[in-house]
Amino acid sequence: MASISGNNQNFTSGSSNKKYLIPFILISSLFFLWGFAISMLDVLNKHFQETLNLKISESTWVQVVTYGAYFFMALPAGLFMKRWGYKKGILAGLLLYSGGAFLVYPATEAQSWTFFLVALFILACGLAFLETAANPYATVLGPQESSEQRLNLAQSFNGVGVIIGPLVGSMLVFSNHEQSVEAGFKSVQLPYMLVGGVVLLVALLFLLTPMPEIHESGITESKIQKSAKKLFSNAHFVFGVVAQLLNVGAQACVWGLFINFVMEAISVSKQDAANLLSVGMVIFMIGRFAGTFFMRYIKPNVLLGIYSLAIVLILLFASQAAGKLSVYALLAFFFFQSITFPTIFSLGVKDLGTNTKIGSSYIIMGIVGGAIFPPVMGWIADTTNMATSLLLPVAMFAYIAWYGFSGSRVAK
Numbered sequence: 001m002a003s004i005s006g007n008n009q010n011f012t013s014g015s016s017n018k019k020y021l022i023p024f025i026l027i028s029s030l031f032f033l034w035g036f037a038i039s040m041l042d043v044l045n046k047h048f049q050e051t052l053n054l055k056i057s058e059s060t061w062v063q064v065v066t067y068g069a070y071f072f073m074a075l076p077a078g079l080f081m082k083r084w085g086y087k088k089g090i091l092a093g094l095l096l097y098s099g100g101a102f103l104v105y106p107a108t109e110a111q112s113w114t115f116f117l118v119a120l121f122i123l124a125c126g127l128a129f130l131e132t133a134a135n136p137y138a139t140v141l142g143p144q145e146s147s148e149q150r151l152n153l154a155q156s157f158n159g160v161g162v163i164i165g166p167l168v169g170s171m172l173v174f175s176n177h178e179q180s181v182e183a184g185f186k187s188v189q190l191p192y193m194l195v196g197g198v199v200l201l202v203a204l205l206f207l208l209t210p211m212p213e214i215h216e217s218g219i220t221e222s223k224i225q226k227s228a229k230k231l232f233s234n235a236h237f238v239f240g241v242v243a244q245l246l247n248v249g250a251q252a253c254v255w256g257l258f259i260n261f262v263m264e265a266i267s268v269s270k271q272d273a274a275n276l277l278s279v280g281m282v283i284f285m286i287g288r289f290a291g292t293f294f295m296r297y298i299k300p301n302v303l304l305g306i307y308s309l310a311i312v313l314i315l316l317f318a319s320q321a322a323g324k325l326s327v328y329a330l331l332a333f334f335f336f337q338s339i340t341f342p343t344i345f346s347l348g349v350k351d352l353g354t355n356t357k358i359g360s361s362y363i364i365m366g367i368v369g370g371a372i373f374p375p376v377m378g379w380i381a382d383t384t385n386m387a388t389s390l391l392l393p394v395a396m397f398a399y400i401a402w403y404g405f406s407g408s409r410v411a412k
Contacts (some may be wrong), residue, residue: 018265019363021038022209025308026173026187026206027154028058029202031154031314032161032198033097033161033202034130034131034158034161035158036162036164037195038161039162039164039255039277039281040168042189043173043174043254043259043277044059044062044165044173045257045259045260046259047060047169047270048062050183056382057375060257060377063374064374064375065120066120066124067124067248068368069122070124070127070367070371072128073128074128074131074361075362075365077092077129077361077364080092080129082211082357085226086133086137086211087211089132089133091203093129093132094202095126095197096123096125096126096129096198098200098203098357099131100122101124101193101195102196103115104120104188104192104196105192106117107119107185108185109185112180114141116185119393121195129365131364131367135360136356138151140290143379149295149296151345152343153292154342155342156289158252159284159285162281162285163280163281166275167278169191170271170275173191174217180364192207230357231375234352236348237348237349237362239407240364241365242366242399242403243344243403244348244366245367246396246400247340247365247397250340251337251341253338253377254330254337254372257378258273259274260381261327261387262330265326266324276327280330284337287338288338290338291302300343300347301408303339304343305403307337308340308400311336311397312332312394313338314336315393315394316389316394317389319387319390320387326387337339339408340400344403344408345360349363351410373393375379
């Protein structure tokens, strides 16, 4: 059984919930910070298509470097935290996040697309640390039987971040109508300088605030060496890694190309399309709270299966409908997709015991799906149209529905 301790106090699943309150609030703030960073990508995608005259498949490199960083950094982040603890892992993530944000300034001054992508990669390495720490942290800050509900609640603050990201992009990035390369680069400076400063302040708050540390009982060196073998003997964990790969891939596809889809479907400005994306993120946040409520009455795996089937039908309709109806359908996607990441994560790491830290790193590595699939969807959109490209995430959510109903069951 996992327990958390710190400051000469012991925290176990039977402790008062008040002891978890401040740590839970601080952990929840991390969900907000990476929600903002991820949703800003969707604005950058369309912005650089116009500024640098990129194809859709080329502009998706902002997703490639960001989600790709998770693949390269998630496992080292898990090993770092196994050695040094979650708090130091969180601090390392926040420093990488702010460092990458501040590097945006020299990158945009140099008007270098490659340098800008490097800055995003460093920022995303920080996000990998934060997600590797925050997700399992949220699951153990309370009773095990409510871990999925608690993680969904924490992830609801991620929803606030993803709402603000497109709004900031619409106001600051899309506000400059000059289409020169120089103006296009400079327009992204202010939002990243602001977020870099905010992240540094959060890092200072974490440094000064006592945080309980997670301790996994019964862990030995021999168990650490055998952890990989034990992990991959759990079918629900292996299927969960694949499900997360497809889930994040599909999310990156739909979120990243949402502005393109809307502009193609109903011929609106990019500012209006970005504002609609923020509406979608509001729906996403509502879905998170609703999902947390529904899990009181419906098993998390069953709810995941039902929601994923709904997404399949929604995306099929959006790919065949025209005009506003297709946009409304795509907005509904955000409600049903809202619970998929935290629910897949919780189901995947369930009953892993002393292997939870490393297991969570592998599931976080599945986020590399966000680097793999957007260029594929972009290529389909470049060669056909946006509506046809939606068939790719349809297939991905069909698998996730199976995982919810069947593949997530823990073998007895």
